[in-house]
Amino acid sequence: MLTFLADTLARWQTQARYRRRVSEQLLQLVERKTSLKDDDAAGWQQISGATPQSSLSVGHASAWRASRKLHLRDQARQLVSENPHARNLLRLMEIYVVGAGLELTFQAHRPEDQELANAASRLWKEFLSRNSRHFSPREYARRAWRDGEVFLRLFPMPDGSLEVRFIDPEAIAPLPHTPEDEGIVTLPGDVESVVAYHHVDPLTGQWQGDLPAEEVIHTRIGIDSNERRGISLFAPILDSLSRFDHWLETELTARKLQASLVLWRKIQGSPAQLSQMAESGHAPRERYLPGSILTTSHTTDLQFLSPNTNFGDAVPLGRLLLLCVAAGAGLPEFMLSSDASNASYSSTMVAEGPAVKLFESEQQFFAREFEHLSRAVLRAAAMSRGWPEDLLDRIVPHWSFPQLVNRDRPRERLADVQLVEQGILSRAEVARRDHADPQTMRRELNEEAAPIA
Numbered sequence: 218m219l220t221f222l223a224d225t226l227a228r229w230q231t232q233a234r235y236r237r238r239v240s241e242q243l244l245q246l247v248e249r250k251t252s253l254k255d256d257d258a259a260g261w262q263q264i265s266g267a268t269p270q271s272s273l274s275v276g277h278a279s280a281w282r283a284s285r286k287l288h289l290r291d292q293a294r295q296l297v298s299e300n301p302h303a304r305n306l307l308r309l310m311e312i313y314v315v316g317a318g319l320e321l322t323f324q325a326h327r328p329e330d331q332e333l334a335n336a337a338s339r340l341w342k343e344f345l346s347r348n349s350r351h352f353s354p355r356e357y358a359r360r361a362w363r364d365g366e367v368f369l370r371l372f373p374m375p376d377g378s379l380e381v382r383f384i385d386p387e388a389i390a391p392l393p394h395t396p397e398d399e400g401i402v403t404l405p406g407d408v409e410s411v412v413a414y415h416h417v418d419p420l421t422g423q424w425q426g427d428l429p430a431e432e433v434i435h436t437r438i439g440i441d442s443n444e445r446r447g448i449s450l451f452a453p454i455l456d457s458l459s460r461f462d463h464w465l466e467t468e469l470t471a472r473k474l475q476a477s478l479v480l481w482r483k484i485q486g487s488p489a490q491l492s493q494m495a496e497s498g499h500a501p502r503e504r505y506l507p508g509s510i511l512t513t514s515h516t517t518d519l520q521f522l523s524p525n526t527n528f529g530d531a532v533p534l535g536r537l538l539l540l541c542v543a544a545g546a547g548l549p550e551f552m553l554s555s556d557a558s559n560a561s562y563s564s565t566m567v568a569e570g571p572a573v574k575l576f577e578s579e580q581q582f583f584a585r586e587f588e589h590l591s592r593a594v595l596r597a598a599a600m601s602r603g604w605p606e607d608l609l610d611r612i613v614p615h616w617s618f619p620q621l622v623n624r625d626r627p628r629e630r631l632a633d634v635q636l637v638e639q640g641i642l643s644r645a646e647v648a649r650r651d652h653a654d655p656q657t658m659r660r661e662l663n664e665e666a667a668p669i670a
């Protein structure tokens with residue numbers, strides 16, 4: 218017996234000694250201040266409690282950022298296809314920024330170049346018609362907002378026309394030996410001067426070749442100008458949308474529990490009497506259908522129990538989550554939920570003010586981005602059509618975007634009439650405010666006023 222106790226004590230001492238030695242070595246490794254020796258010259262650096270961007274090497278930090286953006290892009294794509302609020306947000310951005318009413322026309326600096334400007338306007342319409350199956354301004358903007366960036370490849374044709382194709386962001390990726398460029402080759406020391414794009418197979422990652430920067434139009438959003446890849450518009454609201462979905466699922470589960478009634482039958486008597494009643498079959502155990510009438514003796518008490526889910530406390534939480542999503546998106550709550558029943562007319566007008574400014578800012582942004590494409594279309598056709606080399610200096614693009622504010626047009630017309638009478642506004646400007654061509658209106662009025670022969 219004493220030998221057994223001695224062996225047990227020795228085993229415990231040995232285990233305690235080895236645990237202490239392991240703990241000491243781990244503590245020494247964690248508190249080490251010098252970097253580990255890099256035998257394979259792989260670029261390892263000491264990692265302290267800093268963020269991945271500051272603790273990793275440049276190449277590894279770039280790879281980490283690219284991986285994070287890829288994860289955010291996948292999340293945004295899934296939410297846009299499945300979440301109704303994310304879908305509604307993207308739809309609102311499309312219809313208010315690049316929806317019906319988007320049009321590009323060219324105007325001449327000098328009257329003698331007006332015919333050239335009209336030809337350029339017709340060329341842009343021909344380009345949109347020819348590439349209607351492959352390109353639209355609405356898809357261009359949708360890809361930019363959803364994915365954070367959009368790549369458009371240009372294919373000049375022998376006849377002077379221009380074909381375009383979208384490139385998925387996954388097809389522009391870094392090569393294994395240059396992870397820091399994120400698939401975009403730039404001049405040394407100047408990250409904003411792009412030279413080429415690494416084109417890879419999205420499935421296998423195999424390099425397909427480099428695309429010259431002149432053949433690709435790259436639009437990025439949500440980042441600084443010295444960053445290579447964009448970030449999705451939905452990045453700030455992904456967590457809030459996920460929390461709202463989880464909250465909604467929890468509340469639906471609570472509603473099911475609240476609708477589930479539990480029958481509690483209390484029978485007076487001793488445990489022996491209860492067992493005897495259960496064995497005799499006088500206490501039925503079947504489920505009662507809705508509308509059943511139960512008749513019992515005075516010794517049986519029936520109670521229907523249901524959980525208290527406090528639904529009134531959950532409603533403010535759900536609205537708070539929606540407000541977080543609306544704040545991250547820059548839109549008022551009634552636009553995000555498509556429900557303005559809890560707001561008055563005046564409060565709605567005040568709330569939509571920031572949204573109108575947001576849409577105007579996005580319109581100006583995409584006007585500059587689409588201008589790169591319009592210039593490429595004009596340059597491709599200038600040689601084949603014999604247009605002057607300084608074509609782009611003779612004409613100026615004029616963009617028309619969807620109208621954002623349209624409240625009480627009849628009252629505004631009365632104000633416009635008074636401004637015309639005072640000589641502040643011209644009749645042509647009033648016609649343009651009603652989306653009418655002043656020259657066409659003047660010609661038709663003259664034709665109507667002319668006597669019929």
